[in-house]
Amino acid sequence: MIRLRDILAMDIFRNFKIIAGKNGSDREVKTVSVMDAPDIYKWMKGGEFLITSGYVVKDQPEYLAFLIENLDKHGACALGIKLDRFIYEYPQDAIEKANKLNFPIIAIPFEFAFADVINPVLQEVINHQSRILQYSERVHQACTKMVLEDEDISTILSFLEEHIHQEAAFVDTCFDKTYYTKDTAQGGIEETGRYRIHINEEEYGYLVFGSKWNDYDESFRDYYQIAIEQAGTILILKLQKKLTARQIEADYREQFVQDMLTRNISSKEEIINRAMIYNWDFYLGGVVFIVDIDHFKKQYLKHLDENVNRRMMEMMTRVLLISKQRVGQEYAHYVYSKLSDQIVFIITEKYKDEETFRGNLKKLAKEIKDEIARVIPFTATIGIGNYRKDISQIHDSWEEARKAIEIIRSMEREDTVVFYDELGIFKLLSLxxxxxxxxxxxxxxxxxxxxxxxxxxxxxxxxxxxxxxxxxxxxxxxxxxxxxxxxxxxxxxxxxxxxxxxxxxxxxxxxxxxxxxxxxxxxx
Incomplete structure (x- = not known):
């Protein structure tokens, strides 16, 4: 960007003096305009270097303080006033106001015509914008080439370092991984700056910059920002590609679990062979553990409103995260699938004492149930089937867990943990x-x-x-x-x-x- 101090540093403006608001000299200049009305501030859009002969305020110099306050409020960059034309002395209150707001007042020598100010300033602004556009086009072409050639993240970071003359790394918070260029892969970098990567307003990671970040010449910041944003766009595309691949794999995993539960797989060998693709081990069989939200579907159907439904889906996601976290803390081998308002787990565990195993399952179920009730306005009923040593019979455990929930609900009981084989005579009566x-x-x-x-x-x-x-x-x-x-x-x-x-x-x-x-x- 072009700042006021860059304009004042031009040789043609060497006799211009900042008589107030010197600390505002780093304000951005986007254009230059002539003041032709006392209420000109109403038309400010931001970044204007406003110049005037002082004629419109010559009869009320006290108005200058009010004008400065409103120009600052509406985003103007500075006010340039010609000396010895209509104003010979700047009011003290205007000087004090400008200093307080860090709003620059520039003394323009008498001999300068408006065109002598407007043309050089606009030329400098246009030239700067032209250079930025040309640079942006070159960076864009290079980034497009990297996208088409599917370059890896290390190559993207090398490109970025070349353009910003600074070490860079990428922290992928979504997949919990940090990337460096080949030159910095071993030692890492000392972070002094960040650029956050967002997808749909959610942060998925950030670029990290090294120790020279704070020493940059500000005149190059616009160029650096373009390179950083373009690199960030490529990283977003790569993240979206990985997220899509992960979602497709998750969908296949869930479909596999559902096929097991619904007997869409013909043999134990097929289950075990397909499980090996996902590094799942079902040689020990498993037990089905269902987390079912009480009255969730009824509440969902009652409110066919987009916002309400979105909040309920968010609650379901929280239930899934709670359940996965707690099951994962207790058991190393488990898989899961979401079925409507139920979350179905298949837990595989090698145990010697069945009573202890069942006790641990019951304790886990109660902890999940209590945590759910704590974080969302719903309770949960958890049904547990019998352990099947043969994984091809896991459908039976699923049916038992479902039946346990169905039976306990038919007895007007909920917010509880129920094992199918503890239902006694109710199993027979349910038939x-x-x-x-x-x-x-x-x-x-x-x-x-x-x-x-x-x-x-x-x-x-x-x-x-x-x-x-x-x-x-x-x-x-x-x-x-x-x-x-x-x-x-x-x-x-x-x-x-x-x-x-x-x-x-x-x-x-x-x-x-x-x-x-x-x-x-x-x-x-």
Whole structure:
């Protein structure tokens, strides 16, 4: 850029004097203009070297302080005033204002016509812009050639160093790698400057410059900036290429995992051979571990708004990062795939004690669940299938983990960790729970209690559930319900009357327990 001090250093302007605001001499000059109205500041666009004979303010020299303040506010570069024409002495308040704002006031000798100032300044600005454009074109052509020839990052950095006469390195924060030229690969460089690389407003890395950065002659900064920006553009293109390749590989990995889960792969040998491409080891089999966000899909469908949906997708990404980080800390061998609002992990682990392994899985699941609840306004239910030694049977573990979540949700429970093989009788009942016979069986027993409660405003259903939960033990149940033992005995007899059953009959008790479990699965 052309600065005011560069203009004043021209031989033709050797008699121009800065009488105030000397510290503003590094302001950029973009053009030169003549002041022909007191409110000229309203038309300033920035970088104007404004010159005047002083005629428009000759009758109100006190206006100069106000003018200087507004010229500075609107981005003007400086104010040049001809001496001994209409103004013979600069008002002190204007001098003080200019010094305070570092806004230069230039004393223009009487003999200078406006054209004597305008033409040389504009010529210098145009020449500078022309040199910049020519340099920019040469750099652009060189960079285009590097792109077409797919030069590596080290070559790009060598090109940059040649044009800015300074050591440079590139820190790739996306792929966690630092690049140097061949000359600096061993020792690195001492950082004194940075240029950040952004893609869609997100930083993916930065260029680092060495110890001479702060010693640059400012007259060359425009040229250096062009070279840096062009090199940065090439780096962005290379990063985007790598990101695209990584995304394609991630998509293939996820599709492979989904093929395993859905039995789209025919044999164990095919799974193991395909896994070797990604350095995955499935010789020990695996277990499926599903993280399912409670009510996430329902909330997503409720708000068909772009901003809301974007925030929910961001939350899903956070859940994925939390889950991956915690699973990765605990187990070295795992793969994952996103399926709707579920994140499915296949964990491979060599273990001797199954109980300890299950305990570790449960502990891990609880930590993930608690962390999710801490960072987003959703809870998670985690379902875990059985370990399969044969990886070709991993589909069964996936079905078990899914079924565990489905069953526990049917019982109106969530924000929990559930192993499929801990569901007991609920696994069997889930196979028939939606049949007409099962619903009729449930109604035969449960409906009588619910009807009685509605009619008499009682809570016999709660008593019944507590009684079954505590193994039909009246004493333990009375303690759990905080009622007197005699009251418990009365309620027990009342339940028998409501149901018209002998509650001492073991077969009737079994029927009641099954009906209650079906009720818990169906209750909404």
């Amino acid at each position: 028939v729970s939606h049949s007409a016979e099962a619903k009729e069986f449930e109604k035969q027993y449960i409906e009588k209690i619910c009807t009685y409660d509605r009619k008499h405003h009682t809570d016999m259903m709660d008593t019944f559930i507590a009684l079954v939960t505590n193994g039909w033990n009246l004493k333990v149940t009375s303690e759990k319900l905080f009622i007197h033992y005699n009251s418990m005995k009365y309620r027990y007899r009342k339940l028998g009357m409501i149901l018209e059953l002998d509650l001492q009959d073991q077969e009737e008790r079994l029927n009641l327990e099954l009906a209650l479990k079906l009720y818990q699965m169906h209750e909404k």
